[in-house]
Amino acid sequence: FRVPESMVAWAQQFQDAMMMYNCAIREVKTKLEVLNDELSVRNQRNPIEMIKYRIKQPHSIIEKLKRKGFPLTLQSMTENLDDIAGVRVICSFVDDIYALAGMMMRQDDVHVLQIKDYIRNPKDNGYRSYHIIAEVPVYFSDQKSFIRVEIQIRTIAMDSWASLEHEMHYKREGGNRALIAAELKHVADDLASCDLSMQTIRNMIREEEA
Numbered sequence: 331f332r333v334p335e336s337m338v339a340w341a342q343q344f345q346d347a348m349m350m351y352n353c354a355i356r357e358v359k360t361k362l363e364v365l366n367d368e369l370s371v372r373n374q375r376n377p378i379e380m381i382k383y384r385i386k387q388p389h390s391i392i393e394k395l396k397r398k399g400f401p402l403t404l405q406s407m408t409e410n411l412d413d414i415a416g417v418r419v420i421c422s423f424v425d426d427i428y429a430l431a432g433m434m435m436r437q438d439d440v441h442v443l444q445i446k447d448y449i450r451n452p453k454d455n456g457y458r459s460y461h462i463i464a465e466v467p468v469y470f471s472d473q474k475s476f477i478r479v480e481i482q483i484r485t486i487a488m489d490s491w492a493s494l495e496h497e498m499h500y501k502r503e504g505g506n507r508a509l510i511a512a513e514l515k516h517v518a519d520d521l522a523s524c525d526l527s528m529q530t531i532r533n534m535i536r537e538e539e540a
């Protein structure tokens with residue numbers, strides 16, 4: 331059978347958009363690695379434990395557009411979805427998150443669109459993370475484009491909770507929903523308390539070293 335011309339054009343535009351999001355991820359990743367390298371030389375420690383990244387899968391893009399009531403078009407996707415390109419930064423301590431976020435946001439080619447501080451204001455389910463939605467410039471052969479990226483910054487504890495919760499419960503329906511949600515919230519609060527203790531220990535060591 332013949333694939334309609336319009337479908338071929340659509341597929342090419344989608345591929346083009348995904349290529350641009352991938353390039354934007356690379357730009358953000360490089361910025362973060364530069365900061366980590368500099369800070370590790372200056373302070374003899376790496377504030378970043380790990381950088382993960384992903385492009386949102388087409389089925390996930392469609393699900394989110396439908397759930398939010400947006401049209402299922404490429405234009406709607408780029409205009410309405412902030413997290414097609416996602417970079418996740420795992421830090422050792424809560425203070426590192428704010429320090430790193432500040433350094434990123436002060437870079438004059440990073441256009442910050444929105445900040446969601448789910449650490450100072452955790453979600454009702456216990457989710458904690460610092461989200462920056464920003465546009466970064468990417469230089470292509472004939473143009474400079476500002477591409478939107480969601481940067482999630484969190485501690486190891488916040489990340490392990492979010493990964494497991496995402497797998498087990500996030501947006502899940504079912505009979506035990508309330509009980510499971512309460513247990514997960516309990517664990518999230520315990521982990522937040524551990525993060526606080528770790529930060530306190532870290533501050534005590536730093537004071538001793540000063």
Ligand code: 0O2
Nearest residue numbers: 386390394412413446453455457461491492493495496500
């Ligand atoms: P995925 O699979 O990571 O791509 P929403 O309405 O919650 O879908 P919105 O309005 O874009 O999301 O904003 P928000 O709340 O900042 O969520 C963006 C992303 O943050 C989510 O992307 C998740 O990665 C993460 N996140 C937000 N809330 C939670 C949560 O309660 N639990 C976990 N585990 N992650 C969360 P996606 O597209 O939902 O998922």
